[in-house]
Amino acid sequence: MSRVLITAGASGIGRAMAHAFDRSGYEVWVSDVDAAAVAALPSHWHAHMCDAVDEAGVAELITRAGPLDVLCANAGIAGPTAQVEDVDLAAWRACVSVNLEGAFLAAKHALPAMKAAGQGTVIFTSSTAGIYGYPNRAPYAAAKWAIIGLMKTVAMEAGPFGVRANAICPGAVEGPRMEGVLAREAAAKGMSRDQVYAGYAAGTSMRSFVEAEDIADMALFLASDAARRVSGQVIAVDGHTENPDPKL
Structure with missing residues (x-):
């Protein structure tokens, strides 16, 4: 049975991904920091409390899960809403840490076993903010742009070992x-x-x-054999964003 780990998988996009992979026959592993949401997950999932930026916790969880076929590096927070000059540095660091460092740590600890197995898929959750930028959301946009750079680097480094990496960019969900x-x-x-x-x-x-299920469907496609030559790609699921500055 194929195995998937979804970070921040107890709610929202992550939970929709977990349900999609479950329906497709995967052994589902989920991590999250929301204890109540974790407790409410289906009993046949492997659900664990784990902070995406706790490297020791992430490493332990991935070791416990064993070699993964799919990693969905999905953890993220919205961060502050403010003009650049008004963004608090601590809020900036917190947003960038969860969104970017969380994705990095998950990939860092999942990739060795994937490379050794000669197969695997890493799916990063970025955002249309990582394509266009985003007024009043500088730390979030900066982190989501950086995830795309991380993804492309992972695709280049891991591709020779049969491992693929892609980024999904949700719009407004x-x-x-x-x-x-x-x-x-x-x-x-x-x-x-x-x-x-x-x-x-x-x-x-x-x-x-868009709905969370739309993002989950794309993740499932990217993990499938139908996407076996799709790697290093930035794929928006957003109903086609025409105007990245939402206003009337």
Whole structure:
């Protein structure tokens, strides 16, 4: 049975990924820092509390899981909403740490066994903010851009060993995290939540948000034999972002 580990897999995009891989017959391993969410996961999943930036914890979990067929480096936080000159350094560091260092540590400790096995897939969760930049979200955008550089480097280094790496760039995803972003931006811009929501939707050619399941479906494709020659790619699942500065 193929084995997948999804970081931050107890809710949102990560949980949707876990369900998708489960339905496809994978042995599912999930890590998260939310104890209540971890406790609520299906009993047949291997669910563990683990901070994405705790290197010892990450190394122990990946060793316990054994050789992985798929790693979904998905952990991330939204970070502060502010103009660059108003961003607190501690908030910057916290955002970059979880989003970028978390992805790095997961890949660092999963890759040796994948290389030794001569196969494996690493799927990084970036963002359309990592393609276009993002007003008022500098630390988040910077980290998500950096994930793309990390992914491409992993693809180059691990490709000769039969290991692939790709990055999925979600757009605005329905769910609690995006609701928090909408609330903060509404407050910062003196707008209503619905006005900000409409601005995001209007910035895509499909005039809509995406669902976590849309991201999960792409992850499942990238892990499949149908994508056996797809590596080093940045793939947006966002309804086609036309305007990276959401506004009416």
